[in-house]
Amino acid sequence: MVSGIKMRPHLKLTRYFLKFYYYAFRFVLFTVISIRVLLYGLFHPSVIFNFLFGVVTEIAEFHKRCGGRVKNFKESKVYSEITDTLRFSQSNCLNVGFGTVRPIEAQVLASLVSYLNPKTIFEIGTYTGFSTLHLKYNASPETVIYTLDLPKDKSSIVLRNDLNEAHRDIKNINLNEQRHFHIDNDRKAIVELFGDSRTFDFSPYYGKTDFLFIDANHSYAYVKSDTENALKMVSAHGAILWHDYDFIHPGVFRLINEVAQNKKIFYIERTRYALLINSESQI
Ligand SMILES: C[S@@+](CC[C@H](N)C(=O)[O-])C[C@H]1O[C@@H](n2cnc3c(N)ncnc32)[C@H](O)[C@@H]1O
Incomplete structure (x- = not known):
């Protein structure tokens, strides 16, 4: 029975390390991409406008469903x-x-x-x-x-x-x-x-x-x-x-x-x- 097996301490540590590495890597990736997008947006404002427009449309959708009478x-x-x-x-x-x-x-x-x-x-x-x-x-x-x-x-x-x-x-x-x-x-x-x-x-x-x-x-x-x-x-x-x-x-x-x-x-x-x-x- 798997539930009966106790995990060895070093295996537990490796698992925590891998988990940490996984999230840390994603966080760094997300930060780097965000900075690149921000820099790109500074030189290409229309791209940011389109992105923001998409966000606004989504918010508007939610607003209509919740508050609108239509x-x-x-x-x-x-x-x-x-x-x-x-x-x-x-x-x-x-x-x-x-x-x-x-x-x-x-x-x-x-x-x-x-x-x-x-x-x-x-x-x-x-x-x-x-x-x-x-x-x-x-x-x-x-x-x-x-x-x-x-x-x-x-x-x-x-x-x-x-x-x-x-x-x-x-x-x-x-x-x-x-x-x-x-x-x-x-x-x-x-x-x-x-x-x-x-x-x-x-x-x-x-x-x-x-x-x-x-x-x-x-x-x-x-x-x-x-x-x-x-x-x-x-x-x-x-x-x-x-x-x-x-x-x-x-x-x-x-x-x-x-x-x-x-x-x-x-x-x-x-x-x-x-x-x-x-x-x-x-x-
Ligand atoms: C958002 S644009 C229309 C865009 C167009 N329907 C399209 O999608 O290609 C609004 C237009 O309404 C005109 N407009 C604004 N106030 C007006 C008014 N009081 N009477 C007539 N036209 C008006 C503006 O000059 C502008 O050309």
Whole structure:
């Protein structure tokens, strides 16, 4: 019986030494790798940014599960149908840039549009047009995509609220001149609109828009206004997708949780998306 055998003292000592050596070696390895990563990160900040972004996404995921009122997209009928049919959609991950949707978000956006097949799309927040092209390449050829962003001349914009975040968005992000779809061969389906989403007249689109993508100013007042307009614009079987539903955009997070008190909103794992599907039969 093994339990009856007493281990000799020198064997016991060897075992402790090996154990110590094993953990000490791993600790030194971990320290050396961490220092190398830190030094590498000092010279390549974008790598650190991507790493931190991954961590933030994980924390956001946890936060949504624990504190958020939204449901997991996996519980929806749309999710089952998309995954059951093994749908392949078009997405481009290499042109992802600072301020655009992340690679997995581009893929999810592509899958949603390709499945929902909207005939009219409205995007608030064009930026470089990266997400706009995902809308275009995954919708049918006859789909019309309206995309709104601030005008090039920002001097005409009078902010309706003076939250820091609203100012930061307007100052830092407006690279409208270099839009991806300007070099795309066929941009007939894309209609560029310019204006401040809080003062823009959305009434011509009321009840006629099958898919809305909200990704413009992230302050609470702006997201609230964009959402109120989107709820008027969305068609009976349409959908609204919000970007930046995470704790680093508290305005978006608060607003989505409020909307989720009366409407069924889903969060999509591994993304910062929140989704509303207007048709009961689809959820
Ligand atoms: C995060 S970027 C959009 C990124 C884009 N959806 C993508 O993934 O490729 C936000 C855009 O919203 C625009 N924006 C900010 N405030 C706005 C407002 N009040 N009205 C319209 N557009 C606004 C900014 O100029 C910027 O181009």
